[in-house]
Amino acid sequence: MASFSSACRSLVRKLSRAPCSAQVQRSLLSTGISKEAVGYHVGGGPSYMRGTVFWEPGKPITIEEFHMPLPKAGEVLIRTKACGVCHSDLHVIKGELPFASPCVVGHEITGEVVEHGPNTDRGITRRFPIGTRVVGAFIMPCGSCHFCVKGQEDLCADFFAYNRAQGTLYDGKTRLFLRGNGKPVFMYSMGGLAEYCVVPANALAVLPDSLPYTESAILGCAVFTAYGAMRHAAELRAGDAVAVIGIGGVGSSCLQIARAFGASEIIAIDVQDEKLNNAKKLGATHTINAAKEDVIDKIKEITGGMGVDVAVEALGRPATFMQCANSVRDGGKAVMIGLAAAGSMGQVDINRLVRRQIKIIGSYGARARQDLPQVIKLAENGTFDLENAVSRKCTLEEAATAYEDLNRGQIVGRAVVEIM
Incomplete structure (x- = not known):
């Protein structure tokens, strides 16, 4: 038994220094070795990423290193390109809305598909092949609850029961773990203020090449919410x-x-x-x-x-x-x-x-699968002016300052964090 445990530790040390395919990583998970210990690499790239962490009200937001998040069935790993700075995040940061902590906020993102979860339906992998440019909606419908089946994805039962109530995805678990100690960090929507994020495929839509990553980030919340209010509620x-x-x-x-x-x-x-x-x-x-x-x-x-x-x-x-x-x-x-x-x-x-x-x-938002593609079309044909809607661009290191300025009313339109 001792020699077996020693061999496992040796294998983990080697994996942490070398690229590890998703297939090998998943087989290791089946043996009981946690994903926090296994150096999961994406396409031969890094096995970890940076992301912002909100610890508790009154404590500064910090940038921490995380193990690379691993998508599960029906989920997609996104290399985040941009993330908007929203008042909903600010409510969490100020303690005005109860939410699990520590957590990664940020919920309106654009990015690039880099991995699909195991056993993901082929329809999803065909719709979002590796390299696809995407926009993520902050309401991430499960697709199968009572409300989703009725077409009311903005009332998705699993989204509110798991993500908003627990800070997890729909298996009741987060995808974010600190690199240093392996401790879990919760997710506000997809936890978009990080270099990578896991998003349920139902919350994604393709971003045309004609639209920029940075300005288009606001399509997934600011514009998405406005569209839902005007189209469905009003x-x-x-x-x-x-x-x-x-x-x-x-x-x-x-x-x-x-x-x-x-x-x-x-x-x-x-x-x-x-x-x-x-x-x-x-x-x-x-x-x-x-x-x-x-x-x-x-x-x-x-x-x-x-x-x-x-x-x-x-x-x-x-x-x-x-x-x-x-x-x-x-x-x-x-x-x-x-x-x-x-x-x-x-x-x-x-x-x-x-x-x-x-x-x-x-009215809380709109319906990701029906409405997000329509919102993107409004921007693509110039009906919605993305350029004038975004008033500030900043780096991941400047995200905390952006929220402070938002709280002081110093951001005229929308600030967007450029990540990669």
């Missing part, structure tokens, strides 16, 4: 009047989607003139500085006293929740897409809600 029609409250990455994307769908008046509301000036480039026909003007009165003035057909709240604050609900016309739709600190409550006038048929609708 059911926006040509000629509708629209108000968007909060002109950050998602809010500014809502302006562009509203323009693409033929909205007549598009009203941007924020407290920063710089964001409002940028909103005019992205489709806003009117702007309101909420720090200087009464939002509801001004919207009524712009719409001839009626209110808008659709109002979108993209901040996640009780005060703007109420503004959103009160800015729609009779029979209008107030669509809430901004996440708030856990336990936050929004107020609404019950009698007006009932008598005037006000519709208040929550």
Whole structure:
């Protein structure tokens, strides 16, 4: 027994210094040797990667080394090219949304396919062969739960039960392990702020060669969320009047989607003139500085006293929740897409809600397999302006600073981290 254990340790040491094929690595796993101990190499490349780690609220984000993540059946290993900096990550970093830690945040990515999980369906490997350029959606549908079967992938039961509740993929396990001690690190969506990430194939769509990696990263969350809000929740029609409250990455994307769908008046509301000036480039026909003007009165003035057909709240604050609900016309739709600190409550006038048929609708995202390809087409044909939507590019080493600036309101549109 001692000689067998010694031989195993010797083999592991050799594997950690030399390329190891996925087939050999998997056979070793079957003997009980953990993947943390086996030097899993991708295509003869490195057996480890770098990624950002959020440890706990109030503690700095750091860059750590990880064992190369290993995809399982139906999953794809992506060499990450770019990852957007989103307010949803910031809510986790500030402790406003409960999430497993330590974790790797980052959930809107572009990248290149470098490996398929074992026993992955041939339809997936044909659709995403090695080398394919891809965009990843932050809602990663399992494809087989009650909601996915009904076509409501944005309500995927496994996504919420495993990823959002536990920080894992759908076998209840993370794919991320620290190189130094082998300890697990959890995943916010795919854990995109790392050099490689594992993504369920159902969350991927092909990125055309005509679109850049960096700017296209926002397609998987900021634009994806805006599309879901306008297409499914609001059911926006040509000629509708629209108000968007909060002109950050998602809010500014809502302006562009509203323009693409033929909205007549598009009203941007924020407290920063710089964001409002940028909103005019992205489709806003009117702007309101909420720090200087009464939002509801001004919207009524712009719409001839009626209110808008659709109002979108993209901040996640009780005060703007109420503004959103009160800015729609009779029979209008107030669509809430901004996440708030856990336990936050929004107020609404019950009698007006009932008598005037006000519709208040929550919308978290869109449907990856149906909607992400459509979102990509909007960017490919120039309907969605990616270049003006991204206001800052930074390196992996600068990611922590980008979140600090986002928290201070110093990022006008969307910041994107360029990784490889």
